[in-house]
Amino acid sequence: MKRILAVSLVVLAAVALAAFAGRTQSASAKPTAGSLVGTGATFPFPLISKWIPAADNALGIKITYSATGSGAGIAQITARTVDFGASDAPLSPDQLAACKGCVVIPWALAGMSVPYNLPGVSKRVILNGPVLANIFLGNITNWNAAAIRALNPGVNLPDTKITVVYRSDGSGSTYAFTNYLATISPQFKSKVGVNTSVNFPTGTGARGSAGVAGVVKSTEGALTYVDAAYSIANKFQFALIKNRAGGNATPGVRGVQAALCDLPAKVTALPQLKIVDPPAKCGKRAYPISTFTYVVVPTSSGDKAADLRKFVYWAVTAGQKFGPPLFFVPLPKSVNGFNYREIKKIQAGS
Amino acid sequence: MTSTAYENPAAPESDLRRRGIRLGDLLFRGIAVAAALAATVLLGWIAFKVFDLAWPAIQDFGLSFVWTDAWDPVTNEFGALIFIYGTVVTSMIALLIATPLSIAIALFLTEIAPRKLAAPIATMVELLAAIPSVVLGLWGIIVFGPWVRDHLEPWIQDTPLGWLPQFSGEPSASGIFTAALVLTIMIIPITSAICRELFIRVPKDLTDGALALGSTRWESIRGVMFAYAAPGIVAAVLLGLGRAFGEAIAVNQTIGNRNAIPSSWFEPGDSLGSKIASEYVGATSLEQASSILYLAAILMVISLATNLVAQFIVVRFERARRAV
Numbered sequence: 040m041k042r043i044l045a046v047s048l049v050v051l052a053a054v055a056l057a058a059f060a061g062r063t064q065s066a067s068a069k070p071t072a073g074s075l076v077g078t079g080a081t082f083p084f085p086l087i088s089k090w091i092p093a094a095d096n097a098l099g100i101k102i103t104y105s106a107t108g109s110g111a112g113i114a115q116i117t118a119r120t121v122d123f124g125a126s127d128a129p130l131s132p133d134q135l136a137a138c139k140g141c142v143v144i145p146w147a148l149a150g151m152s153v154p155y156n157l158p159g160v161s162k163r164v165i166l167n168g169p170v171l172a173n174i175f176l177g178n179i180t181n182w183n184a185a186a187i188r189a190l191n192p193g194v195n196l197p198d199t200k201i202t203v204v205y206r207s208d209g210s211g212s213t214y215a216f217t218n219y220l221a222t223i224s225p226q227f228k229s230k231v232g233v234n235t236s237v238n239f240p241t242g243t244g245a246r247g248s249a250g251v252a253g254v255v256k257s258t259e260g261a262l263t264y265v266d267a268a269y270s271i272a273n274k275f276q277f278a279l280i281k282n283r284a285g286g287n288a289t290p291g292v293r294g295v296q297a298a299l300c301d302l303p304a305k306v307t308a309l310p311q312l313k314i315v316d317p318p319a320k321c322g323k324r325a326y327p328i329s330t331f332t333y334v335v336v337p338t339s340s341g342d343k344a345a346d347l348r349k350f351v352y353w354a355v356t357a358g359q360k361f362g363p364p365l366f367f368v369p370l371p372k373s374v375n376g377f378n379y380r381e382i383k384k385i386q387a388g389s
Numbered sequence: 390m391t392s393t394a395y396e397n398p399a400a401p402e403s404d405l406r407r408r409g410i411r412l413g414d415l416l417f418r419g420i421a422v423a424a425a426l427a428a429t430v431l432l433g434w435i436a437f438k439v440f441d442l443a444w445p446a447i448q449d450f451g452l453s454f455v456w457t458d459a460w461d462p463v464t465n466e467f468g469a470l471i472f473i474y475g476t477v478v479t480s481m482i483a484l485l486i487a488t489p490l491s492i493a494i495a496l497f498l499t500e501i502a503p504r505k506l507a508a509p510i511a512t513m514v515e516l517l518a519a520i521p522s523v524v525l526g527l528w529g530i531i532v533f534g535p536w537v538r539d540h541l542e543p544w545i546q547d548t549p550l551g552w553l554p555q556f557s558g559e560p561s562a563s564g565i566f567t568a569a570l571v572l573t574i575m576i577i578p579i580t581s582a583i584c585r586e587l588f589i590r591v592p593k594d595l596t597d598g599a600l601a602l603g604s605t606r607w608e609s610i611r612g613v614m615f616a617y618a619a620p621g622i623v624a625a626v627l628l629g630l631g632r633a634f635g636e637a638i639a640v641n642q643t644i645g646n647r648n649a650i651p652s653s654w655f656e657p658g659d660s661l662g663s664k665i666a667s668e669y670v671g672a673t674s675l676e677q678a679s680s681i682l683y684l685a686a687i688l689m690v691i692s693l694a695t696n697l698v699a700q701f702i703v704v705r706f707e708r709a710r711r712a713v
Contacts, residue, residue: 107670108670108671109671109673110670110671110672110673110677110678111670111671111672113673114672114678128673131673131674133674134673134674137675200559202561207641207646207659207667207668208667208668208670208671209462209668209670209671209672209673210671231463232461232463232464233463234462234463234673235462235671235673236462236668236671236673237461237462237463238460238461238463238648238649239647242647242657243561243562243563243564243645243646243647243657244645244646244647244657244659244667245530245563245642245646246641246642246646246666246667250530250642253527253530253531254530254562254563257530257531257534257535257562258535258562
């Protein structure tokens with residue numbers, strides 16, 4: 040009896056302690072002025088790693104960034120445990136409301152590649168949107184399917200099963216890729232949808248870019264999606280994607296830049312930043328699968344506001360020149376006005 | 390010099406020295422109580438926090454979450470059945486293979502192997518447990534998975550077992566079966582080490598007695614050693630099961646991560662631990678995040694229940710044995 044009493048007392052104490060700790064939690068992790076803490080997307084991490092020493096040199100602001108994933112970036116900026124969050128997907132209306140006065144600013148741009156493992160096929164395989172959608176829906180299951188052969192005349196495609204490999208962790212790459220497939224295919228849009236993690240009806244998942252790359256390397260006939268920089272750095276064979284103009288495009292800097300031709304001259308809202316599947320007028324070079332990635336900052340940022348304004352402005356202007364060597368594409372001029380206006384909203388606030 | 394060495398042990402100690410001992414005693418007791426309390430408080434706190442953070446999902450989906458066969462972050466439909474299935478099936482396959490193997494290893498080391506051979510082999514088997522699970526998972530992706538796909542699974546399909554729907558379909562490098570085999574490798578060192586310890590402790594008189602009565606070696610192992618060590622073996626097996634239930638990373642790397650209950654064990658699925666590891670960080674909505682914590686709560690309940698059952702069985706066996 041005594042023992043039961045003691046145990047229940049201890050549990051009670053634990054619960055009380057937990058409730059107390061929960062209340063004081065949000066007051067932690069705020070460093071002093073002159074330094075900024077951010078977290079979120081892994082996709083722009085190579086670029087942000089270049090920015091950190093450069094921003095320290097140019098602005099004297101010390102930046103700490105941990106690549107924890109877009110979801111964590113949104114969650115932590117909503118909880119205000121960091122000074123800025125980064126996300127590959129623009130915030131949904133619900134998320135924006137939950138964030139209570141946050142601005143979402145596009146600060147980097149890059150293409151997604153479609154690497155595959157087909158030993159014996161030396162010529163680059165050409166794919167297009169409908170074929171990719173059908174592969175990821177499980178409708179096309181073999182490399183020598185008629186639809187793939189039609190795109191690759193003269194290539195001797197083997198009778199190999201296609202193994203779809205996707206990201207099992209929530210990822211901006213998945214968002215960008217499903218965004219493209221849903222734009223192309225109504226069936227994909229209704230059956231799978233667009234998100235940082237979705238239910239692909241076929242294939243196997245792996246964690247992180249390195250994870251999917253590992254599975255593709257060890258699986259004959261595998262096909263996946265990773266950012267172009269990763270593919271190029273690891274010398275993967277990736278597919279050429281046929282665009283609306285009939286060109287077979289590569290996800291290099293010029294390919295992604297060409298895909299921006301249909302943006303309005305002055306972007307005024309985020310939904311206008313649709314760059315997947317560009318129209319034929321963008322030319323044969325335009326690469327159809329690319330994505331913006333965003334920084335999320337609270338409009339009332341207290342004594343961090345001045346540093347945040349300085350850093351984000353620097354990132355979307357001078358910081359862009361660090362992009363091309365990493366296969367990040369400099370932001371188009373058309374978003375500058377939108378970005379400057381949003382940056383100005385970052386104030387000390389109440 | 391000599392006076393200290395031959396001090397009369399019966400003589401009363403000096404006051405100062407006694408107090409010194411008492412202080413040490415008190416300090417020791419304080420530390421011990423604090424450590425025990427801290428562990429209990431921590432358990433309570435973690436349990437509270439997991440349920441607290443899962444609360445939105447528990448309210449939204451209720452208990453039906455447990456048997457809902459859906460996980461779609463796009464439409465915010467969440468359920469745990471896919472992952473409970475993955476966790477239970479991978480762990481059970483692992484248990485089914487690992488238990489006889491572990492007992493066989495333990496018997497070999499205690500009964501059959503010459504002492505010179507037993508010690509290094511025992512060390513090697515225990516070192517298997519020292520491989521970090523993430524490294525084992527990596528080996529699972531790169532080496533073991535492809536081997537399972539190219540050799541082991543086609544071979545199983547050629548045996549009479551291949552007629553079972555669980556072994557049908559296309560062999561695959563990552564799936565329920567591959568994950569189960571990796572788990573098997575992870576739990577063998579634990580169960581075999583405990584079993585070896587148990588077999589060593591079986592009193593020599595008992596086995597000698599059985600042999601003297603004319604039983605063969607196998608009969609003495611079966612009738613005496615197993616009977617004597619049975620509660621311990623059950624506890625060892627359940628300890629291994631607990632390890633298998635909770636393993637996240639190695640399973641995550643080898644199970645294939647598909648949100649579906651596969652008809653064949655060769656196909657990809659997902660487990661509770663694996664899902665938590667892969668999706669919590671990237672969760673984009675509150676529903677998704679709290680649903681993942683709901684999965685964590687379920688996993689915690691399953692693990693605690695396994696532990697309690699293990700303790701219960703051990704107690705029952707002890708009682709039964711004493712009654713004999």
